[in-house]
Amino acid sequence: MAASSPDFAGDAVAKFVPKVPEAQRELLFVDLGEARNVVPIVDSGEHGDEYVLVMPRAEKALRDHIEGGGLTEAEAVAALSDIAGALDDLDGRVVHRDLKPENVLLLNGRWCLADFGISRYAEATTAPDTRKYAMTAPYAAPEQWQFERATAATDIYALGVIGYEMLAGARPIAGPSPEQYREQHLLQTPPQLQNVSSPLAALVAECLYKRPEARPSAGEVVQRLQRAEDPPRGPNLGRLQQAHEEEITARASQQSQAAAAQSAQERREALFADARTSFAGIADRLHDALVGAAPSIERVEGSGDRWALRLGEATLRLTEPIQHRDQGVSLPFEVIAHASLSVEGRGYQGYRGRSHSLWYCDAGEAGRFAWQEVAFMETLGGIGNVAPFAVSPADAAIAFSPTMGTKQLARSLRRLTEGELDACVERWGNWFADAHNGTLRMPMQLPEEAIEKSWRQAR
Numbered sequence: 001m002a003a004s005s006p007d008f009a010g011d012a013v014a015k016f017v018p019k020v021p022e023a024q025r026e027l028l029f030v031d032l033g034e035a036r037n038v039v040p041i042v043d044s045g046e047h048g049d050e051y052v053l054v055m056p057r058a059e060k061a062l063r064d065h066i067e068g069g070g071l072t073e074a075e076a077v078a079a080l081s082d083i084a085g086a087l088d089d090l091d092g093r094v095v096h097r098d099l100k101p102e103n104v105l106l107l108n109g110r111w112c113l114a115d116f117g118i119s120r121y122a123e124a125t126t127a128p129d130t131r132k133y134a135m136t137a138p139y140a141a142p143e144q145w146q147f148e149r150a151t152a153a154t155d156i157y158a159l160g161v162i163g164y165e166m167l168a169g170a171r172p173i174a175g176p177s178p179e180q181y182r183e184q185h186l187l188q189t190p191p192q193l194q195n196v197s198s199p200l201a202a203l204v205a206e207c208l209y210k211r212p213e214a215r216p217s218a219g220e221v222v223q224r225l226q227r228a229e230d231p232p233r234g235p236n237l238g239r240l241q242q243a244h245e246e247e248i249t250a251r252a253s254q255q256s257q258a259a260a261a262q263s264a265q266e267r268r269e270a271l272f273a274d275a276r277t278s279f280a281g282i283a284d285r286l287h288d289a290l291v292g293a294a295p296s297i298e299r300v301e302g303s304g305d306r307w308a309l310r311l312g313e314a315t316l317r318l319t320e321p322i323q324h325r326d327q328g329v330s331l332p333f334e335v336i337a338h339a340s341l342s343v344e345g346r347g348y349q350g351y352r353g354r355s356h357s358l359w360y361c362d363a364g365e366a367g368r369f370a371w372q373e374v375a376f377m378e379t380l381g382g383i384g385n386v387a388p389f390a391v392s393p394a395d396a397a398i399a400f401s402p403t404m405g406t407k408q409l410a411r412s413l414r415r416l417t418e419g420e421l422d423a424c425v426e427r428w429g430n431w432f433a434d435a436h437n438g439t440l441r442m443p444m445q446l447p448e449e450a451i452e453k454s455w456r457q458a459r
Helices: 062-067 073-090 116-124 128-134 152-168 178-187 198-207 218-228 238-243 264-293 422-437
Strands: 012-018 043-047 050-056 104-107 110-113 298-300 305-311 314-319 335-344 353-365 368-378 407-416
Touching: 062 104, 062 152, 073 110, 073 152, 073 198, 073 218, 152 198, 152 218, 198 218, 198 264, 264 305, 264 314, 264 335, 264 353, 264 368, 264 422, 305 422, 314 422, 335 422, 353 407, 353 422
Parallel strands: none
Antiparallel strands: 012 050, 043 050, 104 110, 298 305, 305 314, 314 335, 335 353, 353 368, 368 407
């Protein structure tokens, strides 16, 4: 055998991998460099019709840890953080393609990934009987069931399944037949996690989005897991809490299903389904925080509204997301859906209120979609009694152009995620309270802030 880690001294195990015709041996022994939390191959060789891999003996597999039961949220976050750290280091270099609890081993106090090379080897072969083993049905991403190219986002989906399984005690996709697994991975929205902190539940849900472009990157998963255990900072809704009088309205929740996508239009349809799923979480978080702070809030019905809340003469309104058809609109990024959030009431000196646009787009990074909040102003013709205001993507292209036009940005783009909405809740809650009290004022100046050109093609 040719030792790859001559300094290793300790208990080891040998793994025998069948040689498959037309596969390249080099794929099996890929060099993963200094990547964190990866089980190293300390020696390798051949025996007859099999390759032999020698690895350090691990304490146990994550599968054993899960089946032991009783995992706390902190234990789940720790395991997910270790796995995500490895995926982050390997992003852009290697895709595992078969990430599952059996391939995650506890080594020196860290949960480490094993069988990276084996997964690449199995995926590279042209033999049909080997290809089917390149994925494990409960953890396989939708794109794998459609025989599309696996990417780093494919491993993120499997990470979401593992996270859900650790937190819920059951997988989000139940199967049990291959046909049922395929249909469920492509079409079924997993049940919402219960008794789990909002930021962590939101992160796992985003990892399980059907379209790879909608899932967070490994680096983002690492960062959000670091914040998952932080004590939540409640928004300052003192003025809104003082305004309440009567009873709590019921929470409305909606989850939509995503669909399989291959053509460009089907891809946008699937991304729109993911947009609605993400929007539902944001809408519910905002709704519950406001209603919980002001029991007198009444819910009123309106055409095209996700919900509308009334407090005295003040109304806070969130519209349902609308799919953007992207027909000849020249924007520096892709917009899938749009909605608006507005507040109106007893304003100061005839001022009625404001409205902001909510766009599901990849403004920050090509192919990475999220909801963004943005608002606009008139360049010519003065300021109306609603300012700033929402604009549909079809009418907003000039605001992102280097050419001066009739509209421009009044506020910078701000990304919204379900688990990190305190600033948004506080901002809109205070405007709602001001609209109720008759102290809602026209902005002192427009734009309201220095505009950060954070969108793509503007840097």
